[in-house]
Amino acid sequence: MDLSLEYALPVLTDPIVIGLIVAGTVMGVVIGALPGLSSSMGVALLLPFSLYLEPIPAIALLSALYCAGTFGGSITAILINAPGAPPAVATAFDGYPMATKGEAGRALGIAAVSSASGGILSVLVLLFAAPLLAQVAYSFGPPEYFALGVFALSMLASISGEAPLKNLIGGCLGLLIATVGIDLTTGVERFTFGVPELYEGIQFIPVLIGLFAVTELLNQAQELGRERIAVTVSALKLPSLDDFRRVKNTILRSSCIGIFVGVLPAEGSTMAAMVGYNEAKRWSKTPDDFGKGAIEGVAGPEAANNAATGGAMVPTLALGIPGSATAAVILGGLQVQGLRPGPYLFEEQPGLLYGIFFAMLLANILFLFIGLLGAKVFSRISLVPRTFLWPTVFALCFVGAYGLNQSMVDVWIMIISGLVGFVLKKNGFGPAPIIMGVVLGGLVETSLAQSMIIFDQQWTGFLSRPITLSLLVLAVISLIGGKIRSVLRRLLSRTNRTA
Amino acid sequence: MKIKRSGPSGSNIGTAAIISLWLAGATCLAQDKFPVRPIDIVTHASPGGGTDATARAVVRGARVALDVNMAVLPRTGGGGVVAMTYVNNRPRDGHTVLAITPTHLFAIARGQGPLSIDDLVGVARATDDAIVVMVRGDSEVQTLAELIQLGREQPIKWGTTQIGGVDHIAGAILAQLAETQLSVVPFSGGGEIVTNLMGGSIDAAGLNLTEALGQIERGDFRALAVMADERLSILSDVPTTVELGYDVVFSTVRGYIVLNGTPENRIEILERGLLESMQQPAYHAYLEGSGLEASESIAGREEWDRQIRRLYNDARAAMIDLGIIEQN
Numbered sequence: 001m002d003l004s005l006e007y008a009l010p011v012l013t014d015p016i017v018i019g020l021i022v023a024g025t026v027m028g029v030v031i032g033a034l035p036g037l038s039s040s041m042g043v044a045l046l047l048p049f050s051l052y053l054e055p056i057p058a059i060a061l062l063s064a065l066y067c068a069g070t071f072g073g074s075i076t077a078i079l080i081n082a083p084g085a086p087p088a089v090a091t092a093f094d095g096y097p098m099a100t101k102g103e104a105g106r107a108l109g110i111a112a113v114s115s116a117s118g119g120i121l122s123v124l125v126l127l128f129a130a131p132l133l134a135q136v137a138y139s140f141g142p143p144e145y146f147a148l149g150v151f152a153l154s155m156l157a158s159i160s161g162e163a164p165l166k167n168l169i170g171g172c173l174g175l176l177i178a179t180v181g182i183d184l185t186t187g188v189e190r191f192t193f194g195v196p197e198l199y200e201g202i203q204f205i206p207v208l209i210g211l212f213a214v215t216e217l218l219n220q221a222q223e224l225g226r227e228r229i230a231v232t233v234s235a236l237k238l239p240s241l242d243d244f245r246r247v248k249n250t251i252l253r254s255s256c257i258g259i260f261v262g263v264l265p266a267e268g269s270t271m272a273a274m275v276g277y278n279e280a281k282r283w284s285k286t287p288d289d290f291g292k293g294a295i296e297g298v299a300g301p302e303a304a305n306n307a308a309t310g311g312a313m314v315p316t317l318a319l320g321i322p323g324s325a326t327a328a329v330i331l332g333g334l335q336v337q338g339l340r341p342g343p344y345l346f347e348e349q350p351g352l353l354y355g356i357f358f359a360m361l362l363a364n365i366l367f368l369f370i371g372l373l374g375a376k377v378f379s380r381i382s383l384v385p386r387t388f389l390w391p392t393v394f395a396l397c398f399v400g401a402y403g404l405n406q407s408m409v410d411v412w413i414m415i416i417s418g419l420v421g422f423v424l425k426k427n428g429f430g431p432a433p434i435i436m437g438v439v440l441g442g443l444v445e446t447s448l449a450q451s452m453i454i455f456d457q458q459w460t461g462f463l464s465r466p467i468t469l470s471l472l473v474l475a476v477i478s479l480i481g482g483k484i485r486s487v488l489r490r491l492l493s494r495t496n497r498t499a
Numbered sequence: 500m501k502i503k504r505s506g507p508s509g510s511n512i513g514t515a516a517i518i519s520l521w522l523a524g525a526t527c528l529a530q531d532k533f534p535v536r537p538i539d540i541v542t543h544a545s546p547g548g549g550t551d552a553t554a555r556a557v558v559r560g561a562r563v564a565l566d567v568n569m570a571v572l573p574r575t576g577g578g579g580v581v582a583m584t585y586v587n588n589r590p591r592d593g594h595t596v597l598a599i600t601p602t603h604l605f606a607i608a609r610g611q612g613p614l615s616i617d618d619l620v621g622v623a624r625a626t627d628d629a630i631v632v633m634v635r636g637d638s639e640v641q642t643l644a645e646l647i648q649l650g651r652e653q654p655i656k657w658g659t660t661q662i663g664g665v666d667h668i669a670g671a672i673l674a675q676l677a678e679t680q681l682s683v684v685p686f687s688g689g690g691e692i693v694t695n696l697m698g699g700s701i702d703a704a705g706l707n708l709t710e711a712l713g714q715i716e717r718g719d720f721r722a723l724a725v726m727a728d729e730r731l732s733i734l735s736d737v738p739t740t741v742e743l744g745y746d747v748v749f750s751t752v753r754g755y756i757v758l759n760g761t762p763e764n765r766i767e768i769l770e771r772g773l774l775e776s777m778q779q780p781a782y783h784a785y786l787e788g789s790g791l792e793a794s795e796s797i798a799g800r801e802e803w804d805r806q807i808r809r810l811y812n813d814a815r816a817a818m819i820d821l822g823i824i825e826q827n
Binding site: 044047048051137138139140141142143182184185186187196197199200265315319320321322328332333334335336337338339340342344405406407446450453454456 | 549656790
């Protein structure tokens with residue numbers, strides 16, 4: 001790739017481009033934060049407007065919105081347990097408990113820094129290694145996706161602090177939700193009850209809003225009579241340098257995970273955040289703190305979901321294959337502009353690479369400032385009396401669920417999810433395993449069915465693919481590794497005694 | 500108006516005359532004045548997808564051509580059924596236009612949704628993206644005949660987007676005519692098929708030209724046949740299925756229809772407006788960016804309407820053969 005400044009300078013110094021990036025970033029944070037509006041929808045909404053711009057400013061605007069929108073979701077996830085967008089779902093697992101403990105500012109600060117670090121790292125990778133990394137996309141077929149899904153699911157039993165059995169039951173419920181709709185490999189309708197809105201499956205966003213925000217609303221409504229421990233001004237405090245030192249490794253690990261998952265076509269920030277959270281917990285010295293307000297539980301998913309933005313742009317630009325749902329919309333935007341993404345794009349349009357690269361880099365830096373400066377302002381929301389806050393959240397939830405497809409079916413799904421989530425919560429079930437089941441269920445099932453066709457219905461086929469095999473072995477180790485270790489320890493102590 | 504000598508009183512006649520004149524004027528006005536309200540282009544795809552992008556590219560120029568505000572209205576879900584139900588509940592006055600793809604026609608063939616094929620009246624076609632049979636560039640298979648021969652020994656792993664979708668039906672009909680075997684591997688999108696064909700998980704696929712043009716140009720994929728009547732200008736050395744003796748013509752088309760019962764003159768106005776927009780340089784640039792040739796994509800009412808019916812009939816016959824639907 002030709003990295004000469006000749007093409008970069010006109011982009012970097014164009015005030016219109018810079019203005020649009022700033023606008024895209026601010027809009028992205030707001031759209032990301034509003035429950036129901038995600039970055040993919042924000043980019044889609046801006047697409048018609050971007051048609052009136054030149055290609056480079058247009059794509060700069062859309063990419064800035066993509067980056068900032070992925071961060072924005074964490075704000076509402078932390079403050080009101082309503083993940084503003086699907087990628088922020090894992091952030092709520094620990095972010096909201098932090099806010100209820102009076103550490104909203106700390107959680108927001110960690111989220112901003114982790115997001116920006118993950119995002120910037122991924123943009124650098126995009127600039128320097130895109131053609132090379134794009135080849136990874138080709139080595140990932142259905143068997144590899146199946147193994148990746150199984151690996152992620154192997155953390156299911158221990159994802160939240162609840163009893164492993166309850167986590168597994170919750171996970172199964174999630175898998176069941178994921179089966180609704182027309183099955184991809186057979187074309188058969190499952191659990192649609194003749195409702196056309198369910199042909200393509202239950203939408204993720206209404207389930208998400210229901211399970212988190214509506215459940216929390218019902219929960220709060222029960223405690224209105226009780227005196228709340230006043231959340232002090234400590235809520236406005238930003239994280240300390242020590243905090244950052246603690247999450248440094250988590251951010252680095254999650255960034256790598258995020259870039260990798262982002263590069264894979266079809267899988268984007270949500271999956272990245274889920275795996276980022278799992279691994280943060282797996283490598284933590286204090287895994288029992290997760291789900292109760294661990295800062296690594298915020299840094300893990302936030303670094304991963306923003307790292308996935310740069311990763312997702314790799315196959316989008318280098319191969320013309322979208323790396324995520326939002327990247328697919330940006331790809332559409334490039335085509336409407338008359339540009340054809342693919343191997344020749346950068347040779348034909350060298351300025352474009354700089355436009356995208358610069359927009360994403362600047363957006364990450366900008367939302368870091370918005371996030372850190374805003375943390376003090378946003379965290380005041382956790383000081384708003386519940387009687388005002390939650391009814392407002394409730395209204396927002398309805399708008400979010402309805403606005404997705406202008407469909408009442410989605411609103412009902414949200415309400416039912418909220419009620420189910422509330423009953424489950426009262427009985428000691430957390431939302432995390434359910435969400436994990438919903439996110440991964442379809443992937444695992446579909447990729448298994450596809451793999452079996454590819455392997456002519458021979459199970460042994462999985463053993464012949466090195467990536468698949470190693471991921472499956474990792475999954476098995478993570479399932480029974482603890483048991484093996486304790487057995488080994490017992491054997492070792494016995495041999496020591498006999499010696 | 501002629502006033503008869505014998506008859507009701509003059510003033511009555513005068514009133515009748517005024518009323519009838521006013522009525523005539525109103526009808527005349529209604530005929531001239533279309534569109535009077537903003538026109539909705541209803542799509543079944545979520546914002547950002549191909550159907551949405553095409554509709555927005557068309558609307559951009561059509562707003563000017565028809566001198567009216569136009570909006571792209573996504574009614575997603577149900578493989579087009581939600582969008583068809585919505586349009587069916589709107590007045591058939593030309594202010595609601597439905598963007599259709601083979602997905603809609605196949606849904607109708609399966610008996611889903613409120614519409615029958617006779618309800619559709621073609622207005623104009625925006626894109627015609629032919630299905631191209633392709634294999635990996637380093638494959639031993641050089642021609643369609645060789646692929647067919649290979650399938651007779653061992654089923655060809657054929658990537659498609661959806662069971663009962665256009666590329667599945669196209670592959671199945673070809674296999675039937677050529678007496679070869681397919682093992683269908685469904686994926687959720689063209690991008691996934693490209694990566695899996697590249698990665699070697701599948702042997703062949705019927706991809707849209709626009710989905711794999713880059714790979715074909717670079718030699719990563721080898722195009723064996725175009726499922727069309729005539730060769731594509733961009734792939735002029737690739738034979739068509741018809742040339743090779745298999746009457747299998749399928750493409751992913753995107754075009755616009757109104758429902759039967761819409762006044763004839765309004766359909767004409769819509770057709771003129773949409774076609775004028777599609778002839779603008781901006782729309783041509785959009786087609787070019789996707790890898791399509793304007794003259795092969797854009798078509799007026801007559802050609803588009805004929806294609807809708809042909810696609811529907813071919814798909815229905817194939818679905819009966821494949822056992823997806825029953826004949827009745």
